[in-house]
Amino acid sequence: xxxxxxPGFWLTALLVxxxxxxxxxxxxxxxxxxxxxxxxxxxxxxFALGADTRILGRSAGGxxxxxxxFASVLALGESxxxxxxxxxxxxxxxLPVDPRAIFVGKAAGNAALLMVVAVxxxxxxxxxxDVRPLGGLPELAGVLALGCLGISAPGTIYxxxxxxxxxxxxxxxxxxxxxxxxxxxxxxxxxxxxxxxxPMQELQSWTKLLLGFNAAYWSLGILLFPSVIEx
Amino acid sequence: MVKxxxxxxxxxxxxxxxxxxxxxxxxxxxxxxxxxxxxxxxxHVPSVWMMFLCCVLNFGxxxxxxxxxxxxxxxxxxxxxxxxxxxxxxxxxxxxSIWARxxxxxxxxxxxxxxxxxxxxxxxxxxxxxxxxxxxxxxRARVSSVLGILAAASAVLVWFSVxxxxxxxxxxxxxxxxxPELVLTLRWNSFAFLFIAAWFVWERYDLxxxxxxxxxxxxxxxxxxxxxxxxx
Numbered sequence: 001x002x003x004x005x006x007p008g009f010w011l012t013a014l015l016v017x018x019x020x021x022x023x024x025x026x027x028x029x030x031x032x033x034x035x036x037x038x039x040x041x042x043x044x045x046x047f048a049l050g051a052d053t054r055i056l057g058r059s060a061g062g063x064x065x066x067x068x069x070f071a072s073v074l075a076l077g078e079s080x081x082x083x084x085x086x087x088x089x090x091x092x093x094x095l096p097v098d099p100r101a102i103f104v105g106k107a108a109g110n111a112a113l114l115m116v117v118a119v120x121x122x123x124x125x126x127x128x129x130d131v132r133p134l135g136g137l138p139e140l141a142g143v144l145a146l147g148c149l150g151i152s153a154p155g156t157i158y159x160x161x162x163x164x165x166x167x168x169x170x171x172x173x174x175x176x177x178x179x180x181x182x183x184x185x186x187x188x189x190x191x192x193x194x195x196x197x198x199p200m201q202e203l204q205s206w207t208k209l210l211l212g213f214n215a216a217y218w219s220l221g222i223l224l225f226p227s228v229i230e231x
Numbered sequence: 232m233v234k235x236x237x238x239x240x241x242x243x244x245x246x247x248x249x250x251x252x253x254x255x256x257x258x259x260x261x262x263x264x265x266x267x268x269x270x271x272x273x274x275h276v277p278s279v280w281m282m283f284l285c286c287v288l289n290f291g292x293x294x295x296x297x298x299x300x301x302x303x304x305x306x307x308x309x310x311x312x313x314x315x316x317x318x319x320x321x322x323x324x325x326x327x328s329i330w331a332r333x334x335x336x337x338x339x340x341x342x343x344x345x346x347x348x349x350x351x352x353x354x355x356x357x358x359x360x361x362x363x364x365x366x367x368x369x370x371r372a373r374v375s376s377v378l379g380i381l382a383a384a385s386a387v388l389v390w391f392s393v394x395x396x397x398x399x400x401x402x403x404x405x406x407x408x409x410x411p412e413l414v415l416t417l418r419w420n421s422f423a424f425l426f427i428a429a430w431f432v433w434e435r436y437d438l439x440x441x442x443x444x445x446x447x448x449x450x451x452x453x454x455x456x457x458x459x460x461x462x463x
Contacts (some may be wrong), residue, residue: 060334154381157377157381161361161377161378162361162372164365164370165361165364165365166364166366167364171357171361171364174360174361175354175357175358175361175378178350178353178354178357178385178389179354179381180383181350181385181389182385182388182389182391200442209391212388212391213388216384216388217384220380220381220384224297224377224380224381227297228373228374228377228379229371229377230373
């Protein structure tokens with residue numbers, strides 16, 4: 001291959017993203033499982049708390065995020081299972097491309113998948129918990145997008161770390177959930193503010209926290225991912 | 232020299248701790264408002280300090296492993312730091328919640344410090360658990376360096392994010408706002424804890440090195456064929 005044919009950083013990331021989305025689109029098995037898993041989580045919360053719509057509505061933002069977080073563990077684990085099957089990750093690594101671009105591509109793919117899950121969950125949350133997005137749907141979409149990006153950046157590193165270990169199903173949530181606490185706090189607060197109105201104008205500061213979380217973990221991921229997949 | 236230091240560290244540490252216990256329990260006058268429970272502070276604060284110290288040790292060793300020298304020794308240092316960090320952090324949190332019951336009226340509340348330290352301890356525990364499941368020593372060292380850096384970053388982020396909740400934990404006092412006996416006792420105990428922590432790290436480091444040497448050692452040679460005829 002001549003040096004000119006090598007794709008640059010962003011093109012590599014885009015190609016990896018395209019590959020992941022294509023794999024997903026061809027079977028849609030992961031997406032189906034994720035959506036139904038997240039939906040049943042949402043229902044479980046309401047059974048655990050009783051059928052009081054007022055209480056459920058008040059915490060709807062938090063439940064929405066918990067459902068997405070639980071689903072994210074399945075999504076992330078799966079995204080590296082397909083890479084380890086048939087040694088696909090080794091193939092990727094052998095390509096003369098920047099491994100950091102592989103991280104960006106895979107993390108973007110995971111974020112996209114989570115966003116689809118979120119899009120399906122929102123109308124169900126609104127209906128089942130009886131809430132109206134007082135702050136507006138675009139704001140809710142923005143918060144959800146930021147949160148999904150925030151989950152997928154550390155999630156992709158941890159999934160890459162645990163994908164080769166013996167107890168990956170236990171290790172991934174064990175490592176990931178504590179790290180996600182800031183995103184969960186900020187995401188739930190922001191979602192609750194969007195769903196129930198924001199009289200004190202707090203939404204902006206929680207969105208900033210989400211942005212900071214994203215900035216921290218995307219840059220750490222880009223920095224650290226090469227040492228995770230090198231062997 | 233090294234052998235003498237190895238005996239001296241725990242001897243001095245535990246000796247100082249014994250005297251420090253007397254200082255803290257008998258000699259120092261009880262705090263005016265909190266009374267006797269305030270004496271827990273003389274063990275609680277040094278343990279949390281040691282936790283942070285060991286956390287910094289782990290962070291430093293992790294960076295050193297990835298950016299500088301990927302050696303077994305650096306990895307052993309990171310492992311020792313993480314484990315002693317977890318130990319002193321757990322002691323600190325337990326002592327803190329015993330103190331909180333008479334003072335705040337509850338064992339636990341969602342104060343930023345409590346929450347963030349606990350999240351940090353869970354992160355380190357998860358990292359140590361992940362180490363157990365990685366069999367290749369070289370990959371384990373690399374991966375746990377990554378985990379160490381991420382854990383330290385998350386400690387900072389968790390701290391800022393939970394700080395926005397209402398805080399109950401008092402800010403640290405500075406030596407100038409407290410009485411001299413208290414400062415002396417706290418310093419004395421901190422040095423006792425420092426010697427003990429240093430000894431723990433040292434022992435754990437040697438243990439980690441020995442474990443690694445065992446993993447990397449070539450397999451045992453097959454037993455020599457039985458000697459025949461008794462000729463040596």
